[in-house]
Amino acid sequence: MLKAVILIGGPxxxxxxxxxxxxxxxxxxxxxxxPIIQHHIEACxxxxxxxxxxxxxxxxxxxxxxxxxxxxxLYDVSIRYLQEFTTLGTAGGMYHFRDxxxxxxxxxxxxxxxxxxxxxxxxxLYDFHLSKENKSLITIMGTEATRQQSLHYGCxxxxxxxxxxxYVEKPSSYVSTLINCGVYVCSMDxxxxxxxxxxxxxxxxxxxxxxxxxxIGHIQWEQEVLTPLAGTGKLFALxxxxxxxxxxxxxxxxxxxRHYLVLYKEMHPERLTNSGMKANDSTDxxxxxxxxxxxxxxxxxxxxxxxxLGPNVSIGPGVVIGPGVRIRESIILDNAVIxxxxxxxxxxxxxxxxxxxxxxxxxxxSDPDANKPFAKMENPPLFNSEGRLNPSITILGYSVTVPxxxxxxxxxxxxxxxxxxxxxxxxxx
Ligand code: GTP
Numbered sequence: 001m002l003k004a005v006i007l008i009g010g011p012x013x014x015x016x017x018x019x020x021x022x023x024x025x026x027x028x029x030x031x032x033x034x035p036i037i038q039h040h041i042e043a044c045x046x047x048x049x050x051x052x053x054x055x056x057x058x059x060x061x062x063x064x065x066x067x068x069x070x071x072x073x074l075y076d077v078s079i080r081y082l083q084e085f086t087t088l089g090t091a092g093g094m095y096h097f098r099d100x101x102x103x104x105x106x107x108x109x110x111x112x113x114x115x116x117x118x119x120x121x122x123x124x125l126y127d128f129h130l131s132k133e134n135k136s137l138i139t140i141m142g143t144e145a146t147r148q149q150s151l152h153y154g155c156x157x158x159x160x161x162x163x164x165x166x167y168v169e170k171p172s173s174y175v176s177t178l179i180n181c182g183v184y185v186c187s188m189d190x191x192x193x194x195x196x197x198x199x200x201x202x203x204x205x206x207x208x209x210x211x212x213x214x215x216i217g218h219i220q221w222e223q224e225v226l227t228p229l230a231g232t233g234k235l236f237a238l239x240x241x242x243x244x245x246x247x248x249x250x251x252x253x254x255x256x257x258r259h260y261l262v263l264y265k266e267m268h269p270e271r272l273t274n275s276g277m278k279a280n281d282s283t284d285x286x287x288x289x290x291x292x293x294x295x296x297x298x299x300x301x302x303x304x305x306x307x308x309l310g311p312n313v314s315i316g317p318g319v320v321i322g323p324g325v326r327i328r329e330s331i332i333l334d335n336a337v338i339x340x341x342x343x344x345x346x347x348x349x350x351x352x353x354x355x356x357x358x359x360x361x362x363x364x365x366s367d368p369d370a371n372k373p374f375a376k377m378e379n380p381p382l383f384n385s386e387g388r389l390n391p392s393i394t395i396l397g398y399s400v401t402v403p404x405x406x407x408x409x410x411x412x413x414x415x416x417x418x419x420x421x422x423x424x425x426x427x428x429x
Pocket of ligand 1: 008057084
């Protein structure tokens with residue numbers, strides 16, 4: 001029997017995802033019509049030995065329980081949310097809830113960072129872990145990055161058998177282009193390693209009585225577990241070439257949306273709206289609208305047949321799209337209304353936002369450099385060194401109103417704003 005742990009952090013994390021994470025926990029933000037971590041859950045439930053998924057974080061239970069019960073109804077495995085009493089770091093929560101993870105005697109368990117998106121090759125990773133015949137305490141899913149970008153990730157050096165000899169988290173100079181994807185298979189013996197880290201930290205804590213301002217149970221997986229295990233012969237890595245990316249900024253949600261829509265073609269074609277599809281209530285063969293694949297439209301959304309959507313568009317529940325509207329490379333969240341002849345490009349439109357007629361809402365993509373093999377998204381900070389807003393996708397927070405005939409370029413609008421003029425390269429607070 002196998003289990004999976006999904007690490008989702010808490011409200012203080014995911015700051016680069018604001019303002020989208022102001023009204024919904026980042027792990028529940030919909031990408032390709034499904035909450036970010038539902039994609040993790042779907043990858044886990046494909047493994048038939050996997051019987052339980054534990055979601056670990058410090059969001060209040062009230063913010064997670066509806067999602068967890070929805071998931072529990074959808075999938076035939078146990079899915080539970082375990083709330084850390086405070087931020088325990090990427091490994092402290094696993095140690096704190098060790099009895100819950102061990103319950104039922106799983107042979108191993110997966111650990112998945114909640115802020116990544118991927119075509120998760122979990123079976124392949126598990127088979128590789130098994131092939132090491134109990135030698136591997138942790139098997140890391142790795143992937144290639146560019147030399148320059150590797151510095152923003154955990155870097156691994158490993159031999160041809162996958163034994164990791166060196167692990168450095170976000171090194172200050174070049175170590176390796178093989179990076180950690182934040183997806184692991186762990187043997188149950190990992191808990192004795194976590195226990196010894198916990199007890200040695202407890203000693204330090206009581207002798208110096210400080211704990212560096214962190215809680216006593218705070219353990220960092222990458223720095224305190226992976227780095228010391230490298231070179232012991234118990235840490236392995238499998239390099240994969242499947243699509244993988246982090247979801248740090250709102251711009252990376254547009255990128256993730258595109259790839260999950262592509263994956264739907266194979267796994268869930270029913271979630272895609274294809275060109276030539278007829279509207280449900282059509283008696284005369286009227287099309288839903290003009291489609292450039294890939295597009296996901298929630299069945300409760302109302303899209304005018306003269307609108308043109310795609311590529312890479314997700315339309316949420318209850319959204320209303322008027323005549324002649326053009327949307328590409330964008331995510332439109334629940335109950336937003338986009339009125340006649342408006343154009344939306346590289347943008348995320350928040351829940352319940354309204355955009356009038358003949359407006360233009362446009363952002364700048366931050367896709368990986370297509371000319372560089374293995375390039376990842378840049379995830380630039382919000383402001384450049386001169387204090388100016390870096391070009392980004394345009395984001396309308398929750399319940400924003402944009403009047404007719406306005407232009408909104410590379411701007412971020414916080415929730416509940418009613419705009420009265422056009423904006424370019426601004427944050428509207
Ligand atoms: P940054 O670039 O600083 O974001 O670092 P990172 O990419 O290495 O991410 P980080 O190590 O902060 O987090 C990795 C994953 O663990 C993310 O999915 C976080 O949401 C999650 N995480 C981080 N801290 C905690 C924690 O204290 N508890 C839990 N349960 N999850 C956490």
